[in-house]
Amino acid sequence: MVERISPLGAAFRPGRHGNLTAGPGVQLAEVTPPAIVEAAAWPGQKEALARAVAGATGLALSALPNAGAVGEQATAFSIGPHRFLVTGGDDLTARLTEAVPLETGTLTDLSHGRIALRVAGPRAEWVLSKLFAIDFAAAAFPVAEGRATAHHDVLAQIQRTGPDRFDLFVFRSLARAFWESLCAASEEAGYEVVR
Amino acid sequence: MLIPCPHCGPRDVQEFSYQGDATRKRPDPASTDVHAWHAYVYDRPNPAGPHREYWQHIGGCRAHIVVERDTLSHEVLGAAFASDLSNQGGTRP
């Protein structure tokens, strides 16, 4: 298997940076999973698609807007009226292909096209609020839910994977620029880049 | 200004791309009525008051939404998925 090369390049600088007077407020990491697949349903088929994705991944996934699920091996969340972003291991595409018939919808492999960046820590909401015009408070954005939003030209599909942990899926070609913005936004809180 | 996306909830206008008048009817694709095509492509009601219009949630779920909004006050009066309200006129091909 050929290893994928991270697009972050020299912009990825492990270690602590920024204002560390109160310790790093966030950890930043690249956490791109082996497989990222966009699953899209035909009108009226989103529930069937959610069931199919659930069956293939073992996730408890609902078809409600913004819904999502987080598991050990896989995650999924709604990114549009008929769409989920599903992540998992190397066998994800094969499993989904088996589970999702053409009558339900289609699958598109984005394993190379999207990069997952993780922002975690007590100041994660604060840092992300600098970049996105959505409400990151736990009451408004519960764990496992997803949001599709944008920071200027950078589309981001965001899942809350823990009380103070968010995984952001961005276009690969823009990942380095966005990473730099993310680091800059994190300087005030202090940040640690972890592998 | 906030646009109430039926999928994502209310979002700032900066996430949306405006696509204009949503009352125009696209003629039947096979139609050769140039006047009807001309009206569809060029003419707009452009009311001062409630206006039905398309917004695409381009910085979000990418759905097209039909929004009713007052052009005098910018108050949003309602929103629905465009896919539930096809603007294709004539017979369906």
Add this chain to the structure above:
Amino acid sequence: MSPRRAASTGLVDRSQALRFTFDGRTYSGHPGDTLASALLANGITLVGRSFKYHRPRGIFTAGVDEPNALVTVLSGDGREPNIPATQIELYEGLEVESQNRFPSLEYDLGALGQLAGPLLSAGFYYKTFMGPVFGPLKGTRFWMICEHAIRRAAGLGRAGYEKDPARYEEMNAFCDVLVVGAGPAGLMAAEAAAKAGRRVILAEQEPKAGGSALWSGEMIGTRPAHQWAQAMAEKLAATENVRFLPRTTVWGYYDGNTLAALERVADRPSGTAKGLPRLRLWNIRAGKVVLATGSLERPVVFPGNDRPGVMLAGAAERYARQYGVLPGERIAVFTNNDGAYRAAAALRKAGAGVVAIVDVRPEISDAARALAQEAGVEPLLGHAVTGTAGKRLTRITIQRFDAATGRVSGDGRPVDVDCLAVSGGWSPTIHLASQAGGKPVWDEALHAFLPPSPMQPWVGAGAFAGAKTTVEALSTGRDAGLAAAGKKPSRARLPAVTAPALDPAPAPVLEIKAAGKAFVDLQNDVTAEDVRLAHREGFISVEHLKRYTTLGMATDQGKTSNLPGLAIMADARGLPIPEVGTTRFRPPFSPVSIGALAADRHRHFKPDRLTPMHDWHVGHGARMMEAGLWHRPMIYGQPGETVEQAYIREAAAVRRSVGICDVSTLGKIAVKGPDAAEFLDRVYTNTFSTLPIGKARYGLMLREDGIVLDDGTTWRLGAHDFLMTTTTANAGKVMQHLEYFLDAVWPHLKVHVTSVTDQWAGAAVAGPDARRVLEACVTGTGVDNVALPFMGIVHGRIAGAPVMICRLSFSGELAYEVYCGAGHGAHVWEALMDAGEPFAITPYGMEALGALRIEKGHVTGAEIDGRTTARDLYLDGMLSKKKPFIGSALMDRESLIDKNRLRLVGIVSLDGQPLGGGAHVVEKGSLDELGASIGHITAACYSPALERHIGLALVKGGKSRHGTRAFVSDPLRKRFGPVEIVSHHFYDPEGRRMHG
């Protein structure tokens, strides 16, 4: 201690000294001071010069409404002009200078302009400077000479040209209730909403909460009001569901209850904690808003009302109480209302001499009388100040005044003073409410405009809403907070307030008419006479008044001048003030740094979009260029090579052996579903439903109006699975185009589109040796002519990575596009470079790509410019006659098929000199005598294959001119020369090479 420091310290920490410089001289102040209070404490009352007449000016207010005391801050990371001294928190090392004076603040030559005073009446510049009608100064010349001098005299501070190194940030916040203003009303509102469980943001423009409580001298409960406010603020700040933002000005009220605020986080030079922004822009989306923005005092207009030493009474009181500073030693008070009496008492208590209270009213309340007694002076009722003297105020003149008729009588009585505290009553600060929509409502008793009825979900409280006392402020504040939280008003007891029972209603007198210049807009030097002149000339609507005289257009946006200006116009027109109207307030409430509005994009204006091979390109000497957001190699220059030499070498290598080019930026869209083929038939002008699996086809798209939108190849990967490619520039546009039709027009079609531009890295391998390069590295598939015919697609591996190869050609050579997962892009690229080494594989950039496509006559964005039709580009063959498609209905309208349209041709330089994109084509003429343009060159290059300078062009008549001579006419680059118009298919028109 400075003689101007009062005995009581106010809220200033005198245990610590802070040094600062003003115009190069060093002074000292304390934490808690503003620059204004520190200057006053040092006895400095001359601070600036006015805009037009360069008159000496002092400190007029103590807050955001300051029109006069503007300085340039030098000690930040860059010069910052026009900052009110009242808005600068003092810090150690603060360095400021005064503005709009030459050679010095004390002796300003600009003040000589005052001699021409009557000539410089409102709008004088519209009536002169036109200059002569004939001769060298005709037209606009004379005016421009005059203008040059006028521009130098105008302007306030001087701005710098150095890049601003400061950090600016933006924050998005959501709350149930936003409370604007942390005075007594705002504090109560925030507390009430917080107790009801709402998420609350409390924003206060000053460093400390309290508003008027900081200097009212009142008691709330058992404590001085400022202590009560501080305790409330501390309690709220510690409350989980409250965010208290001091130093935060809410400056814009936009649609959808979105408000913009500016927080001064670390507005001082570096040395603050790393990572802190200088300013932070808050975008606040609030469920409900409580406006508790208080009120602003307005002056009375009278001759000489602008001298340093004249200030608002509330400001004088505030300097005495909050800052422990005496604005003068011999102070007079001039008022039309009771409020100024409290100021008089405060000033006296702080240690100043109060020498007179001049009141236009014939009678006053008992409470006012008692305060006058505290101030130790008998008020002069039915009197007015009618004149002043001194560069810095030394004397005022007092005369009898009849408030009913506005008439002045009797002899002037001089009184020696060094400060005059003036009050014309208070106007609610309704700016944000006005921005939110609606017309303000006139209140006769307060002689002021109250906020309009809400057009957006806000609730008013305190003086903003017309509350006349602190008790009312507390109760309206609490009710507003509850209302915003969706609760009913409370009957619980409010803290008691100890305050004098003053009459809140001012006398309706805002101007004293007497001889001498009386200023309405202090900064812009608009006088009462200017307002009357505007009236005489018919500029009587408020908007005309403002525009004709510049009243209210200065940096303070008329905060002190608005109402007096209206009152004078109303008087001139013989109308009540509300019938003259008021102007609509617009954002921002107070000036906002542009850096803060650019926020993080101050340093990252647009993201850099990089291909998977970007680092390789840069590492191998590529010179990169912009292509939208993308960075693409322009050339891979070798030492000593010019751009032209490099691209010629690269392009020649493609024609001779083999080259490789990064095409990852091409837009790529996955089109999937049972109706995908049908959809593509509707979207493209040609047919895709007949395309076999494993093959690609070139396609053309039109807009609805029949103009070409984009072109590209689409690959059929499965029965219901297509990969569409678009041009780099139009990828987003095409995606939106497809999404629109699928969502809004044909939602019943079962088709999904997804952008996969970033999923795939692409490399074009082109040249006679291209196949041999692939043969050397591709496994798992053949790449020979049988396995991979022209427009065929195969799947295999290169260096272990899965690849998809399509044989298609943009260069006209035998060529392949090799696609792989983007994460493998650099890996596959390097493997191709290794495999190509025996053939001297040459990476080529955009310039060579351009030259190769010009030789082939392929169109790109320069020809598909949003105005050309398929016929213009001789792509008629792609217009299916068997089916309708987007654009088919309108593409043949009469003007779109006109013979004289600009159509695509090739151009060959006949004089051996280069052609340039953007040059025009003419039938005759010269650079001295330009001919009529018959078209223009869209792209040009030196063709290594033809060894000539060639270009593509759009010219009238197109093909019909093939074989004719014309001229390239490029006056901008001073190039004129003969050309031949030829077919745009310059090179291998039969396509033998790419099919080979």
Add this chain to the structure above:
Amino acid sequence: MAEYSALSLLKNALSGNRDWRPAWRKAEPKPAYDVVIVGGGGHGLATAYYLAREHGIARVAVLEKGWLGSGNIGRNTTIVRSNYLLPESIRFYDFSVKLWENLSHALNYNVMFSQRGILNLAHSPAQADEYIRRGNAMRHGGGDAVWLTRHEIARRVPGIDFSPRARFPVVGGLLQPRAGTARHDAVAWGYARAADRLGVDIVENCEVTGFLREGDRITGVATTRGDIRAGKVALAVAGSTSRLMRMAGIERFPIESHVLQAFVTEAVKPYVDCVVTFGGGHLYMSQSDKGGLVFGGDLDGYNSYAQRGNLPLVKEVMSEMVAMFPATARLRLLRSWGGVMDMSMDGSPIITRGPLPGMYLNCGWCYGGFKATPASGFSFAWTIAKDEPHPINAPFTLSRFERGAVIDEKGQGPTPKLH
């Protein structure tokens, strides 16, 4: 002696400025006129002036619903230029610039047209070619245009980001030296005063509420101040065109109303001399005589009649400002405002007879209305007086959309927000 001159200023100064006459009479509407012009903005007033001045038609009323000049004549960024690409546009706007050059004299009112030049910055070789194409088109069309290299720009305009870190490096720029800025309000007032002195009635606070008709023919207008009959009714109501057309029974029309915001900073000493536009986005900036930097960018991008915009566009424009002139981060935005634009389907105006008998229409100015004021008034007056277009406005018909003869400067097609 001219009513306005240095001498008259002096004379009036000596008499305490008490003898100035109103700039225009507050006329009462008469029952009938030869021509009624609806819209007391720049174009309507200019049309009235040229009708009276060039064609001797003085029984003319200009009806303004609010205060004179309350529309876009007083809300724009004051730029006058003719740096267009297409021959129809070049001919029209260059004609306008020529009128501008003598306008202060013609009106005896200083409109402060200052020919300080406009510089369009180009940031890539492709963009440079595009601008050079335009500059060459201007030159071949009889206009003025000069190409400046990066170094010439650096010398001429301090403060532009020439650092290696600039996101969109400047590769060159197109300069039109004869372009510049003018004092916007003065143009309305100058035309109003000059028209008034020629006998035109300017009626403020007079809103048109409907049309008087005989059959198909428009014979006058109903207003809040009574019915007014007219031989010809001319509409110059950019921003409200669709509303007026609806009153005339035309429900759909090739116009969308959009809000455009504009901005001004606090006044500073001379900072930038010419008008500069940024090619890495959409921004145009100049400095007013008073010292404020006046600038604007894109439309907010949605239909609006509200004369108020929203925050995202404000931030976008400021970002571009800082990208172009990094030091302006330290300047402060003083005021923003909004105007309602008549956005047409190809970005070009409509100046024509019709669409109903007795009606004449001037609309669809998009961003371009201010600089067009003199030529628009001149050619509209010609069209009204002679019942045929002047050569400069002949291409700007309403029927061009149906024929496909669009004048699409930006190549964006029928998407008004992109023009």
